[in-house]
Amino acid sequence: MDKRWMPTIKTTIMRIYIIVFFTLISLSGCYYDHANLVYPQVPCTITTATYSQNVSGIITTNCSSCHSGNASAGAGIKLDSYTALKTYVSNGQLMNSINHTGGIPVMPQNGQKLSSCDIKTIQTWIDNGTLNN
Numbered sequence: 001m002d003k004r005w006m007p008t009i010k011t012t013i014m015r016i017y018i019i020v021f022f023t024l025i026s027l028s029g030c031y032y033d034h035a036n037l038v039y040p041q042v043p044c045t046i047t048t049a050t051y052s053q054n055v056s057g058i059i060t061t062n063c064s065s066c067h068s069g070n071a072s073a074g075a076g077i078k079l080d081s082y083t084a085l086k087t088y089v090s091n092g093q094l095m096n097s098i099n100h101t102g103g104i105p106v107m108p109q110n111g112q113k114l115s116s117c118d119i120k121t122i123q124t125w126i127d128n129g130t131l132n133n
């Protein structure tokens with residue numbers, strides 16, 4: 001090979017390395033690593049929700065420690081049956097308490113607000129008639 005071309009080829013290869021290097025650096029700088037995108041949560045695609053399949057589970061997990069059976073921590077308010085829960089749907093306190101609206105005590109007391117998907121699930125069940133299904 002003609003010796004005169006060697007430096008040019010080397011220089012070109014160096015340039016390519018440099019370009020690739022800085023491209024990688026700048027791309028990694030823009031890497032979008034929000035945890036919920038890297039580890040996607042179950043998407044919230046709720047369009048129907050039933051008491052037995054969806055709502056009672058959310059209440060059991062988040063509310064029953066205070067609002068079921070003989071628990072005294074819930075000021076005597078029970079939410080562990082369809083009939084009991086429906087009372088608080090009807091008077092608006094269920095959604096106000098979990099949405100933190102209406103100026104009433106926010107629920108779960110001393111806990112994290114329910115996920116927007118859990119709230120949407122309960123709202124969907126109510127919108128569909130608050131059925132004992």
Ligand code: HEC
Nearest residue numbers: 062063066073074075077088093094097104105107108109
């Ligand atoms: C750590 C115990 C605790 C947990 C968990 C809890 N609550 Fe409560 N809840 C209370 C207490 C105590 C009251 C009475 C609040 C007051 O009068 O200040 C209350 C009151 C309520 C009320 C009546 C609000 C009003 O206007 O008087 C509703 C409705 C309610 N809770 C719903 C829920 C729901 C739904 C959950 C679960 C998402 C939940 N709570 C979780 C302790 C709890």
